[in-house]
Amino acid sequence: MSLQHALLTSLVEKPSSGYELARRFDKSIGFFWHATHQQIYRELARMEQQGWVKSSAVEGGRAGKRLFEAQGAGQEELQRWAREPSEPSELRDEMMVKLRADAAIGPLGLAQEIERRLQLHQQKLRDYQEIEERDFSRTTLSREAQIRYLILKAGIAFEQGRIAWSQDALAILLQE
Amino acid sequence: MSLQHALLTSLVEKPSSGYELARRFDKSIGFFWHATHQQIYRELARMEQQGWVKSSAVEGGRAGKRLFEAQGAGQEELQRWAREPSEPSELRDEMMVKLRADAAIGPLGLAQEIERRLQLHQQKLRDYQEIEERDFSRTTLSREAQIRYLILKAGIAFEQGRIAWSQDALAILLQE
DNA sequence: CCACCCATGTAACTAGTTACATGATTTC
DNA sequence: GAAATCATGTAACTAGTTACATGGGTGG
Numbered sequence: 001m002s003l004q005h006a007l008l009t010s011l012v013e014k015p016s017s018g019y020e021l022a023r024r025f026d027k028s029i030g031f032f033w034h035a036t037h038q039q040i041y042r043e044l045a046r047m048e049q050q051g052w053v054k055s056s057a058v059e060g061g062r063a064g065k066r067l068f069e070a071q072g073a074g075q076e077e078l079q080r081w082a083r084e085p086s087e088p089s090e091l092r093d094e095m096m097v098k099l100r101a102d103a104a105i106g107p108l109g110l111a112q113e114i115e116r117r118l119q120l121h122q123q124k125l126r127d128y129q130e131i132e133e134r135d136f137s138r139t140t141l142s143r144e145a146q147i148r149y150l151i152l153k154a155g156i157a158f159e160q161g162r163i164a165w166s167q168d169a170l171a172i173l174l175q176e
Numbered sequence: 177m178s179l180q181h182a183l184l185t186s187l188v189e190k191p192s193s194g195y196e197l198a199r200r201f202d203k204s205i206g207f208f209w210h211a212t213h214q215q216i217y218r219e220l221a222r223m224e225q226q227g228w229v230k231s232s233a234v235e236g237g238r239a240g241k242r243l244f245e246a247q248g249a250g251q252e253e254l255q256r257w258a259r260e261p262s263e264p265s266e267l268r269d270e271m272m273v274k275l276r277a278d279a280a281i282g283p284l285g286l287a288q289e290i291e292r293r294l295q296l297h298q299q300k301l302r303d304y305q306e307i308e309e310r311d312f313s314r315t316t317l318s319r320e321a322q323i324r325y326l327i328l329k330a331g332i333a334f335e336q337g338r339i340a341w342s343q344d345a346l347a348i349l350l351q352e
Numbered sequence: 353c354c355a356c357c358c359a360t361g362t363a364a365c366t367a368g369t370t371a372c373a374t375g376a377t378t379t380c
Numbered sequence: 381g382a383a384a385t386c387a388t389g390t391a392a393c394t395a396g397t398t399a400c401a402t403g404g405g406t407g408g
Contacts, residue, residue, distance in 0.1 A: 002270050003395080009277045019359050029276065033268045039396065041361065063404060064360055075281060082274045082284040088293050091334055092209045093265045094178050096327050098258045100205065101185045103323040105251060108258040117264050146348050147279040151272050153344065157337045158267055165330050172322050179367075195387050215368065217389065238376055240388055 002086075003035055004043050004052070008070055008078050011053060015069040017061075018044055031128075031155050044068055052077055099169075111173040118166040125159040128152060179211055180219050180228070181257050184250050187229060191245040193237075194220055207304075207331050220244055228253055275345075287349040294342040301335040304328060 006029050010021055021044075022037045024030075047053045052074030055066040070078075095114070102108045136149040182205050186197055197220075198213040223229045228250030231242040246254075271290070278284045312325040 002273065005270075005277070006273045009273055009280060012277070012280050017359070018361095022359095029273060032266050032272055034266060036397070037359090038361080038398085042395095045361095062359060065358085066360085078277050078281065079284060082277050082286065085289055085292065086270045086274075088271070088296060088338070089267060089269045090208050090210060091265060091267055091330075093330075094181075094262045095264070096208055096330060097178065097182045097185055097205060098262075099323050099327055101181075101188070101254050101258050103320045104185060104189045105254065108255060110258065113261055116261065120264060143348075143351075144279045147275050150341075150345055150348055151275055154267075154269075154272060154341050157341055161333045161337050162264070165326075165333055168329065169326055172319075172326055175319075193387070194389095195385095199386095212369070213387090214370085214389080218367095238387055240376085241386085242388085 002081065003033075003039065004047055005078060005081050006033060006035075007040065007043055008047065008052060008074050011068055011070040012075060012078065015067055017058070017065055017067055019065075021068070047074065111170055114166050114169050114173065118163060118170070121159045121162040121166065125156065125163065128156045128159065132156065178257065178262075179209075179215065180223055181254060182209060182211075183216065183219055184223070184228060184246055184254050187244055187246040188251060188254065191243055193234070193241055193243055195241075197244070223250065287346055290342050290345050290349065294339060294346070297335045297338045297342065301332065301339065304332045304335065308332065 006025070007021060010016065010024060010029065014024075016024065018037065018041050022035070022040050025033075025035055025040065044053060044055070048055060048068075050073070052071060053068050054071050055068045058065040058067050095110070095117070098108065098110055098113075102110055132149075132152060136145065136152065141149060182201070183197060186192065186200060186205065190200075192200065194213065194217050198211070198216050201209075201211055201216065220229065220231070224231055224244075226249070228247060229244050230247050231244045234241040234243050271286070271293070274284065274286055274289075278286055308325075308328060312321065312328065317325060
């Protein structure tokens with residue numbers, strides 16, 4: 001499993017509380033991976049048992065607040081995992097199943113839902129493009145920045161692809 | 177959950193044994209959704225309990241072979257589910273996490289793995305394009321065929337996007 | 353003082369994966 | 381007669397979701 005590795009990566013970038021991690025996860029890795037706080041706390045507890053991370057109480061913070069930091073063993077594990085091959089993920093999309101159902105049993109009125117999704121994709125694209133302009137519009141970028149930009153570009157290309165596809169789908173579904 | 181709905185859709189298209197379903201799933205819906213035979217048999221058993229499908233022994237087939245057929249209640253459920261909104265899926269890709277780790281802790285030699293994936297995407301694209309030519313190259317397509325083509329086009333666009341992205345990634349990672 | 357955000361967790365359930373198990377039929 | 385494919389399943393585990401629960405701090 002690799003939610004642990006995703007969290008480790010976040011913690012290597014910046015030590016955080018579970019709550020902060022959940023927030024940050026939503027905004028960075030969360031672009032292509034969502035995790036609930038319940039899952040995050042569970043994995044943090046496991047990683048602490050394994051010695052990959054260490055938590056300490058935060059003085060002056062809210063009651064119970066703990067700061068998690070990646071340990072040496074965690075960083076080594078991250079390197080080991082990163083070098084391991086992994087299969088490209090599938091794009092498991094319920095809409096494709098619904099379209100097959102529509103083709104098999106007759107019109108199900110999916111256009112409205114595709115229209116709704118189109119707007120979601122357009123919004124996401126705008127969000128990404130804002131980040132692009134803010135963080136990556138300089139002419140020269142460090143290797144690190146180029147790699148972070150690469151991740152963003154995967155998101156941008158994905159949303160653009162979905163937008164084009166949705167428009168194609170609407171044209172077909174809305175033919176009289 | 178909707179593996180049940182994906183299986184139902186397959187069964188509406190054509191009554192099948194669990195084994196055939198697993199095979200067909202791999203080749204159609206499986207383009208964007210994989211399920212093991214264990215999962216499939218489990219869900220078929222549940223759906224039979226719910227009355228969505230019905231199985232019967234196949235005369236003259238192999239010992240134990242059963243044919244599953246979608247029932248009226250199953251088709252109604254499929255319609256109900258199809259009309260329900262659902263969120264677009266995320267593209268949970270471990271490679272994005274690995275790239276972030278690379279940016280955070282230094283070069284991890286990911287180029288080789290991206291090269292390997294590039295070839296997988298190119299192969300998948302060729303497979304899709306073969307289907308495209310075989311099934312959808314006629315000038316006029318029925319509504320049903322247009323919808324099935326639409327699903328294929330989502331796969332084609334996805335693979336093309338991944339190929340372009342992988343090439344971009346390689347250019348960045350292989351800079352000296 | 354009320355709503356909202358920060359902050360952490362437990363419990364129960366559902367979905368997906370991996371390992372193990374069995375045996376018949378077809379093809380070479 | 382051996383290997384591949386057809387055909388079905390159980391068991392155990394891992395991952396992800398949903399519901400419930402608690403309480404402190406901040407802003408209006």
